[in-house]
Amino acid sequence: xxxxxxxxxxxxxxxxxxxxxEVMRLRAHEGWSLRAIxxxxxxxxxxxxxxxxxxxxxDLPPETVAEARRVALDELDWxxxxxxxxxxxTHYAHSFGKVIMLPDPATGEDRPLEDSGPxxxxxxxxxxxxxxxxxxxxFKAPNRATLTVITEDLVDAEIARLEAELGIDPGESPAExxx
Numbered sequence: 629x630x631x632x633x634x635x636x637x638x639x640x641x642x643x644x645x646x647x648x649x650e651v652m653r654l655r656a657h658e659g660w661s662l663r664a665i666x667x668x669x670x671x672x673x674x675x676x677x678x679x680x681x682x683x684x685x686x687d688l689p690p691e692t693v694a695e696a697r698r699v700a701l702d703e704l705d706w707x708x709x710x711x712x713x714x715x716x717x718t719h720y721a722h723s724f725g726k727v728i729m730l731p732d733p734a735t736g737e738d739r740p741l742e743d744s745g746p747x748x749x750x751x752x753x754x755x756x757x758x759x760x761x762x763x764x765x766x767f768k769a770p771n772r773a774t775l776t777v778i779t780e781d782l783v784d785a786e787i788a789r790l791e792a793e794l795g796i797d798p799g800e801s802p803a804e805x806x807x
Contacts, residue, residue, distance in 0.1 A: 652683040656696035
């Protein structure tokens with residue numbers, strides 16, 4: 629990891645834009661974790677997340693945004709794989725350090741009580757991961773459209789240009805052209 633901008637105690641960035649740039653640089657180009665960035669810059673992880681999202685939304689060079697998105701999506705993929713491991717694992721309930729055992733109604737033998745808490749927590753985390761993925765790839769982003777206003781003067785100028793290109797006298801009527 630390369631070194632971030634080091635600030636002396638009491639020293640701060642010139643403004644939020646510079647801090648967002650530094651968060652983006654450390655995250656996208658250096659691959660730092662959000663916690664590491666927060667510790668390095670002396671801000672909260674929540675503030676790092678806000679700065680990172682704002683930096684992604686700002687008008688940054690496309691390659692910077694693309695790299696930041698790739699890093700963020702790679703991390704989400706890793707988190708998703710870890711959550712899926714939890715979902716595939718059987719978890720048992722514990723009390724005072726011992727697995728809780730209950731008699732099986734069919735056989736009467738004791739069997740461990742399954743704990744659904746870790747799976748429910750994993751499912752909630754999976755929802756957060758998917759929401760974050762949608763945010764990063766822009767499912768929730770507003771649609772952007774370009775509006776071009778074409779005035780009557782522009783239409784007249786284009787018609788004149790095309791008539792000149794075809795060698796048509798601007799005063800000729802369509803009937804005269806057909807004959």
